[in-house]
Amino acid sequence: MKRCFLALILLFSTVCYGQKFDQLALTPPMGWNSWNRFACDIREDLIRQTADAMVTSGMKDAGYRYIVIDDCWSGGRDSLGFLYPDPAKFPSGMKALADYIHAKGLKFGIYSDAGSRTCGGFPGSRGHEFQDAQMFANWGVDYLKYDWCNTDSLNAEEAYKSMRNALFTAGRPVVLSICEWGNHSPWQWGAEVGHLWRTTGDITNCWGCEILYGVYSAFGWTQILDKQKGLRVYAGPGHWNDPDMLEVGNGMPINEDRAHFSLWCMIAAPLIAGNDLRNMSKETHDILTNKEVIAIDQDSLGVQGFNFIDDGDFEIWLKPLKNQEFAFCFFNRGTTPYAVSYDWQKYNLSDSFSNTNVRLDGNYKIRDLWAKKDIGTTKDIFKAMVPAHDVIMVRVYK
Numbered sequence: 001m002k003r004c005f006l007a008l009i010l011l012f013s014t015v016c017y018g019q020k021f022d023q024l025a026l027t028p029p030m031g032w033n034s035w036n037r038f039a040c041d042i043r044e045d046l047i048r049q050t051a052d053a054m055v056t057s058g059m060k061d062a063g064y065r066y067i068v069i070d071d072c073w074s075g076g077r078d079s080l081g082f083l084y085p086d087p088a089k090f091p092s093g094m095k096a097l098a099d100y101i102h103a104k105g106l107k108f109g110i111y112s113d114a115g116s117r118t119c120g121g122f123p124g125s126r127g128h129e130f131q132d133a134q135m136f137a138n139w140g141v142d143y144l145k146y147d148w149c150n151t152d153s154l155n156a157e158e159a160y161k162s163m164r165n166a167l168f169t170a171g172r173p174v175v176l177s178i179c180e181w182g183n184h185s186p187w188q189w190g191a192e193v194g195h196l197w198r199t200t201g202d203i204t205n206c207w208g209c210e211i212l213y214g215v216y217s218a219f220g221w222t223q224i225l226d227k228q229k230g231l232r233v234y235a236g237p238g239h240w241n242d243p244d245m246l247e248v249g250n251g252m253p254i255n256e257d258r259a260h261f262s263l264w265c266m267i268a269a270p271l272i273a274g275n276d277l278r279n280m281s282k283e284t285h286d287i288l289t290n291k292e293v294i295a296i297d298q299d300s301l302g303v304q305g306f307n308f309i310d311d312g313d314f315e316i317w318l319k320p321l322k323n324q325e326f327a328f329c330f331f332n333r334g335t336t337p338y339a340v341s342y343d344w345q346k347y348n349l350s351d352s353f354s355n356t357n358v359r360l361d362g363n364y365k366i367r368d369l370w371a372k373k374d375i376g377t378t379k380d381i382f383k384a385m386v387p388a389h390d391v392i393m394v395r396v397y398k
């Protein structure tokens with residue numbers, strides 16, 4: 001009897017141990033992260049004010065939830081090895097900050113690294129996985145971005161599994177954001193380990209530039225977009241490709257910001273704003289909070305869209321949605337306006353991955369998601385000018 005009981009416990013712990021928290025990211029996570037705009041210039045005030053702004057700006061109402069502190073928050077480890085925040089930057093400590101964020105109906109995220117040190121040189125979690133996961137649970141962490149600097153010859157899949165297991169053991173549900181830059185094909189093993197995985201190196205706030213930082217580069221968003229090719233079959237509810245955080249509101253022209261946001265929604269990317277929420281222009285605000293565009297990203301079918309028609313600088317992207325609806329994004333990469341003429345009924349909308357094979361009839365309505373108005377039906381040929389470096393994004397529905 002006793003042996004039977006022990007065997008049961010063993011079986012139970014093996015089954016439960018190697019798990020991630022399910023159900024936490026059935027649609028791509030939405031939130032804000034400090035890195036793109038503030039890098040290491042972070043303080044408790046900024047985080048509190050950002051949480052305030054997330055609510056007052058309408059971002060929370062539009063679906064954004066996570067307030068994630070990226071690198072450079074740490075003050076080190078104490079004599080027992082426990083992480084503590086930099087007391088000058090975070091004088092009230094992480095638990096108080098998490099309480100503040102939670103009281104607003106938001107969720108709290110933090111950053112660590114699978115290696116010995118973070119990219120910014122602060123303590124990493126290597127060898128401290130269970131201790132750190134327990135500390136994060138004590139603080140009330142709901143989301144962990146887990147980076148890949150200073151990992152030497154660590155096996156990526158195993159390193160991320162260690163943190164997954166540590167989080168699961170600590171018992172507080174945490175979204176695990178695998179930030180391994182696509183070096184070890186995380187799309188092949190990430191679904192059972194975390195909830196999203198970076199597919200590339202870092203994004204930067206430009207259309208198509210490359211910024212060299214010694215041994216690695218940061219890329220403009222169109223280059224990051226092009227690196228997603230072939231990866232859509234790995235994404236779905238609970239496990240997403242992460243083409244990195246948004247640069248909307250960080251200095252690109254409004255049309256480029258709009259195109260960036262649209263394409264991120266078309267590919268079911270996590271929507272993690274990276275701008276200063278406290279001082280947004282109206283244009284930035286209106287992009288980030290466009291609920292009809294966000295609904296394309298958050299569609300519960302969870303199918304990542306794809307480049308359906310590629311005509312050089314002009315592309316048509318397609319995203320199958322639930323209830324046999326579709327999002328189309330007419331994307332002009334060129335530097336002059338493009339006159340589009342598209343016959344809705346001409347092409348088979350075929351996508352073996354999502355089991356889609358539909359020829360539209362003339363009875364669908366077309367809704368322009370940026371103009372926020374219905375603009376006709378699939379009976380008529382769609383004719384419009386797509387401005388340079390811009391998009392027209394529509395929902396096709398009955």
Ligand code: GLA
Pocket residue numbers: 035070071118119120147179201202
């Ligand atoms: C890496 C990540 C970035 C950011 C920085 C912080 O470069 O890819 O997103 O977290 O580290 O140092």
